[in-house]
Amino acid sequence: MYAVEIALAAAAAVLVVCYRILRIGSRENGLPPGPATSPVFGNLLQIPTKDAYRRFTVWAKDFGDIYSLKVGPGTIVVLSSPAAIKEVLDKQSAYTSDRPPMALADLVIDGWSLFLCRYSDRWRQLRKAAQNLLAPTTVKQYLPLQEAESTQLQFDILVSPDKFYAHLNRFSNSFVLAIIFGKRSPRIETPSAKAISAVIVRWDEFLGPGATPPVDIFPILQWIPERFAPWIKEAREIRRLQTAMYSELMDECQQRTDAGDGNFFMADVIRDQQTHGMTKDQMRHLAGAIYEAGSSTGSCFLQGLVLLLATYPEVQAKAHAEIDRVIGEARSPVYDDTESLPYVRALIQEAHRFRTLVPLSLAHRATRDVHYNGYLIPEGATLFGNIHAVFHDPELFDDPETFNPDRFLLTQHGTKPGVDDSNLRSTLIFGTGRRICPGMHLASVSAILATMKMLWAFEFRPPLDPATGQAIKLDIHANHGAVAFCPIPFKCDIRCRSPARAEVIRNAFKVDAASTLSAFEYNLSKEDQEWLESVRAG
Numbered sequence: 001m002y003a004v005e006i007a008l009a010a011a012a013a014v015l016v017v018c019y020r021i022l023r024i025g026s027r028e029n030g031l032p033p034g035p036a037t038s039p040v041f042g043n044l045l046q047i048p049t050k051d052a053y054r055r056f057t058v059w060a061k062d063f064g065d066i067y068s069l070k071v072g073p074g075t076i077v078v079l080s081s082p083a084a085i086k087e088v089l090d091k092q093s094a095y096t097s098d099r100p101p102m103a104l105a106d107l108v109i110d111g112w113s114l115f116l117c118r119y120s121d122r123w124r125q126l127r128k129a130a131q132n133l134l135a136p137t138t139v140k141q142y143l144p145l146q147e148a149e150s151t152q153l154q155f156d157i158l159v160s161p162d163k164f165y166a167h168l169n170r171f172s173n174s175f176v177l178a179i180i181f182g183k184r185s186p187r188i189e190t191p192s193a194k195a196i197s198a199v200i201v202r203w204d205e206f207l208g209p210g211a212t213p214p215v216d217i218f219p220i221l222q223w224i225p226e227r228f229a230p231w232i233k234e235a236r237e238i239r240r241l242q243t244a245m246y247s248e249l250m251d252e253c254q255q256r257t258d259a260g261d262g263n264f265f266m267a268d269v270i271r272d273q274q275t276h277g278m279t280k281d282q283m284r285h286l287a288g289a290i291y292e293a294g295s296s297t298g299s300c301f302l303q304g305l306v307l308l309l310a311t312y313p314e315v316q317a318k319a320h321a322e323i324d325r326v327i328g329e330a331r332s333p334v335y336d337d338t339e340s341l342p343y344v345r346a347l348i349q350e351a352h353r354f355r356t357l358v359p360l361s362l363a364h365r366a367t368r369d370v371h372y373n374g375y376l377i378p379e380g381a382t383l384f385g386n387i388h389a390v391f392h393d394p395e396l397f398d399d400p401e402t403f404n405p406d407r408f409l410l411t412q413h414g415t416k417p418g419v420d421d422s423n424l425r426s427t428l429i430f431g432t433g434r435r436i437c438p439g440m441h442l443a444s445v446s447a448i449l450a451t452m453k454m455l456w457a458f459e460f461r462p463p464l465d466p467a468t469g470q471a472i473k474l475d476i477h478a479n480h481g482a483v484a485f486c487p488i489p490f491k492c493d494i495r496c497r498s499p500a501r502a503e504v505i506r507n508a509f510k511v512d513a514a515s516t517l518s519a520f521e522y523n524l525s526k527e528d529q530e531w532l533e534s535v536r537a538g
């Protein structure tokens with residue numbers, strides 16, 4: 001009899017445990033609606049590891065501007081309208097500015113990456129230091145260097161148009177490297193720049209969805225023995241490579257600072273080490289994170305822009321016409337021309353809308369219960385501001401799948417005339433609340449300079465099929481990258497618009513840009529030096 005009671009109690013206990021396990025992944029009461037869940041996994045298996053933002057936007061159509069996804073025991077809340085994003089991520093940013101924990105990423109950066117850092121005193125410390133580099137007033141000082149680097153961009157594309165994709169990488173990386181570490185990379189083959197890019201690609205892949213097991217959702221996965229967990233080996237290797245390359249750059253900065261040289265960010269950070277209260281390792285992380293966040297975003301945007309220009313010749317023709325009318329052929333555009341080129345500005349806004357660079361922004365995390373429209377966003381929930389869904393909402397934008405810069409000439413945010421756009425802001429592409437991109441001023445200047453100069457100089461066409469002579473259709477939606485939406489390398493038929501323009505570019509690169517650029521040509525390789533001497537003398 002006694003044995004039967006024990007057996008019944010054990011069976012009941014097993015049932016309760018099974019019930020509890022199977023309840024994992026179910027949507028709790030009060031959460032916003034969302035797609036049906038499966039036991040244990042919730043919606044985890046429905047979230048694609050590639051281009052998840054597309055599925056997120058489809059779900060926004062099905063479930064509205066706030067919906068939830070269950071990933072195991074965790075909750076994701078996706079906000080897909082300007083009002084929801086403003087209310088939750090901007091206005092309540094005191095409670096929605098954390099980042100989700102990333103145990104595996106921390107094996108690489110020890111929690112010291114500005115863009116992945118938890119909302120904490122550490123983040124405030126990093127952000128304050130970054131502000132010194134990226135505040136609008138400081139950014140103005142970089143204008144001569146940005147002008148000169150974009151002149152080199154014109155020169156590089158003129159000389160080897162087939163390598164335009166790599167030239168855009170160099171342009172973006174070199175400039176950010178120069179303002180942080182006081183050292184530019186003059187060629188796409190510059191050895192240090194190549195090494196840094198390779199590590200950044202590896203790190204980006206490591207952070208990509210599906211690249212590593214979801215240990216933050218199912219902590220039990222952390223106990224997988226290291227010999228069966230290649231991702232741990234990869235984390236250690238990335239950490240080793242990052243440490244080696246940033247330490248080398250930091251050591252150079254230290255030597256220059258000691259020698260009284262150093263009109264660049266890391267020199268200031270080293271000089272003010274006491275004020276910033278950071279160790280050498282932490283300074284290295286600060287510099288590395290800003291470099292990683294700032295270099296590839298710029299090139300991804302410009303590569304996407306070239307893709308769009310080649311695909312939409314009628315848009316390109318309008319931009320050319322405006323530039324020709326305002327600037328003419330005798331000189332290349334400069335930053336001060338921006339105000340006189342409304343169509344080019346609209347083109348940049350539309351490129352950001354159409355190919356939203358960071359479609360889901362970066363994940364935020366709620367640090368306390370937050371409410372929106374009667375729904376609960378529980379403490380600990382991961383939050384995504386689905387910028388892509390906003391920019392592709394047919395209620396807001398006329399024919400959103402058409403690339404049409406004119407919409408930004410019609411209304412401030414490109415929305416349909418008469419639509420309430422009071423919750424939109426032009427900086428939405430740069431994220432939200434206290435975590436908004438600190439590099440946005442720098443990025444905006446780089447984008448307009450490079451766009452004006454490329455349009456003035458070149459015509460971009462789809463590549464020709466060597467066998468048929470016919471234009472090859474470009475895929476404007478093919479992309480790679482874990483966070484930023486970057487076009488997969490593609491070919492483009494690029495031609496200088498006239499011999500007179502080619503001459504202006506050559507002179508500007510050899511004469512005007514040389515003195516500005518050479519101030520950042522530090523400790524160059526022999527090959528880099530020889531190349532610079534030959535192109536400047538030539």
Ligand code: HEM
Nearest residue numbers: 114115293294297357358361362430431432435437439443
């Ligand atoms: C077109 C270019 C760029 C775009 C579209 C962009 C977009 C973004 C977005 C969406 C975020 C996430 C904001 C959030 O969590 O709500 C972000 C964060 C960040 N961006 Fe940018 N960015 C660009 C260029 C840059 C540049 C040039 C730099 C620096 C040189 C930079 C540095 C950062 C940093 C450090 C963060 C992390 C901020 C934090 O977590 O507090 N970005 N960016």
